[in-house]
Amino acid sequence: MNEAHKPAAAVQRTFPPGAESNDSFLRVLGIRKDFGEGGQRRNVLSGVDFSIQRGSFVSLLGASGCGKSTLLQIIAGLQQADGGAVELDGQRIEAPPFQMLYLFQQYTKSIFPWRSVRGNIAFGMESRKKWSRREIRQRCDELIRLVGLEGYGDYYPRQLSGGMQQRVAIARALACEPDVLLMDEPFSAVDAMTRSSLQDLVLQLWSSLGLTIIFVTHDVAEAVYLSDRIIVLRKSPHNVALDMRIELPYPRDHLLTPEMPAFLQYRHQLFQEIHKAEAAR
Numbered sequence: 165m166n167e168a169h170k171p172a173a174a175v176q177r178t179f180p181p182g183a184e185s186n187d188s189f190l191r192v193l194g195i196r197k198d199f200g201e202g203g204q205r206r207n208v209l210s211g212v213d214f215s216i217q218r219g220s221f222v223s224l225l226g227a228s229g230c231g232k233s234t235l236l237q238i239i240a241g242l243q244q245a246d247g248g249a250v251e252l253d254g255q256r257i258e259a260p261p262f263q264m265l266y267l268f269q270q271y272t273k274s275i276f277p278w279r280s281v282r283g284n285i286a287f288g289m290e291s292r293k294k295w296s297r298r299e300i301r302q303r304c305d306e307l308i309r310l311v312g313l314e315g316y317g318d319y320y321p322r323q324l325s326g327g328m329q330q331r332v333a334i335a336r337a338l339a340c341e342p343d344v345l346l347m348d349e350p351f352s353a354v355d356a357m358t359r360s361s362l363q364d365l366v367l368q369l370w371s372s373l374g375l376t377i378i379f380v381t382h383d384v385a386e387a388v389y390l391s392d393r394i395i396v397l398r399k400s401p402h403n404v405a406l407d408m409r410i411e412l413p414y415p416r417d418h419l420l421t422p423e424m425p426a427f428l429q430y431r432h433q434l435f436q437e438i439h440k441a442e443a444a445r
């Protein structure tokens with residue numbers, strides 16, 4: 165039987181959070197977060213624990229409001245937790261670390277309308293003052309090619325489609341050579357065709373640049389298509405409901421991968437888990 169068509173055994177491979185990995189590149193340790201004051205205080209994350217290996221593609225999945233974005237922002241050092249810690253390569257994250265880049269959901273707000281594609285990509289590099297003008301120019305050309313925007317370097321965001329603007333946002337994030345990319349529902353605003361090609365672009369960049377990616381989505385099929393691991397969050401209690409390896413072969417393919425029996429089984433199990441978590445509230 166083709167490796168690609170491994171059936172149920174792969175689906176059964178779930179494991180307790182944190183138990184799978186020797187290489188704890190990124191460690192999320194008992195994260196707790198509350199919002200509001202006094203009687204209005206509400207818990208949104210409670211004892212969230214897991215470790216991520218370098219080079220993995222992990223999706224955070226769960227129903228709306230279960231705390232995915234909040235957790236991603238805490239991992240990024242953009243929000244403070246009320247308990248627990250996040251460690252990257254053994255260092256506690258207190259502020260956004262330079263090896264980590266957070267790609268906002270509203271990418272149109274994250275790229276500068278007054279800068280060209282090239283100017284947007286160069287922005288982070290210019291502010292770090294680590295590269296010469298020549299290096300910045302070369303790196304911009306390389307990234308423009310990498311994200312498939314050849315010929316558009318001098319265009320401004322208003323002259324680009326939504327998908328192209330998202331490519332600019334991705335190139336700009338990659339310009340500073342991050343090890344970790346944190347993506348919060350990055351493709352929710354684009355049409356289905358654009359979404360597929362952006363998914364493939366991200367997979368290609370992930371494997372060619374050796375990135376570690378944490379990807380927030382509430383789209384089960386998107387999570388299965390992209391990830392080698394999926395962590396499902398739930399609302400009651402506000403922590404990890406399921407931690408699952410996705411053992412589908414890479415490179416993934418928009419026609420073939422979703423037709424694999426294992427893909428359908430993963431999707432089925434994840435849907436069930438999310439519905440179970442919702443029903444238990």
Ligand SMILES: Nc1ncnc2c1ncn2[C@@H]1O[C@H](COP(=O)(O)OP(=O)(O)OP(=O)(O)O)[C@@H](O)[C@H]1O
Nearest residue numbers: 199200208226227228229230231232233234235382
């Ligand atoms: N700054 C804030 N102040 C108060 N409550 C907040 C704040 N940010 C998030 N919340 C609440 O925390 C809960 C989790 O929000 P979060 O955006 O993390 O969920 P999510 O799983 O990413 O949702 P979605 O899939 O809809 O984006 C929600 O109930 C939300 O209203």
